[in-house]
Amino acid sequence: SQQGEEDPQALSIQEGENATMNCSYKTSINNLQWYRQNSGRGLVHLILIRSNEREKHSGRLRVTLDTSKKSSSLLITASRAADTASYFCATDANSGAGSYQLTFGKGTKLSVIP
């Protein structure tokens, strides 16, 4: 099953607006992580939220987690052209003793227009 599905797949906004991206998943998780990736380059970690946390902030970023709905959202406030990138959620799922599984969603491509 696909873990970590982002919504929308693509988002285009004006500079200064807020951008919200959502992520849904299917199985229980240890934590959920958000990453950004500029075109063809490595990923940059943004925020990790643990399963017992509901909200975390980092600068202009706000992440929420609703384990009852198996969903998370990433809010970027006061967007800038430099925020243009693909954003991925990744779920660290419970996959058995001694094993580790981090599964990335398909990503949301954000375009911030100056």
Add this chain to the structure above:
Amino acid sequence: DTEVTQTPKHLVMGMTNKKSLKCEQHMGHRAMYWYKQKAKKPPELMFVYSYEKLSINESVPSRFSPECPNSSLLNLHLHALQPEDSALYLCASSQTVRNLQYFGPGTRLTVT
């Protein structure tokens, strides 16, 4: 130093070649990872090393062979690859598994 470095940046190899990708970090992280990313797709986990021991192998074909010589270095040995193996190969590290991962810039691999 909060950087993960990968070499080479680009690699073109034939299907009969043997090559290696290298990854290095000096953050004292004890978990290191290899991912494969095809164009416009999310990264897919290939291997995880925890305390220099391979802890997961996601049913990756044997033509990919990982090696962790020490806690700072991670290699991916490539042999008899197929054109469909062309992708961006990303290395990452984290303090231990289940922590945020620091990614390198990747190696763009083309198999001809």
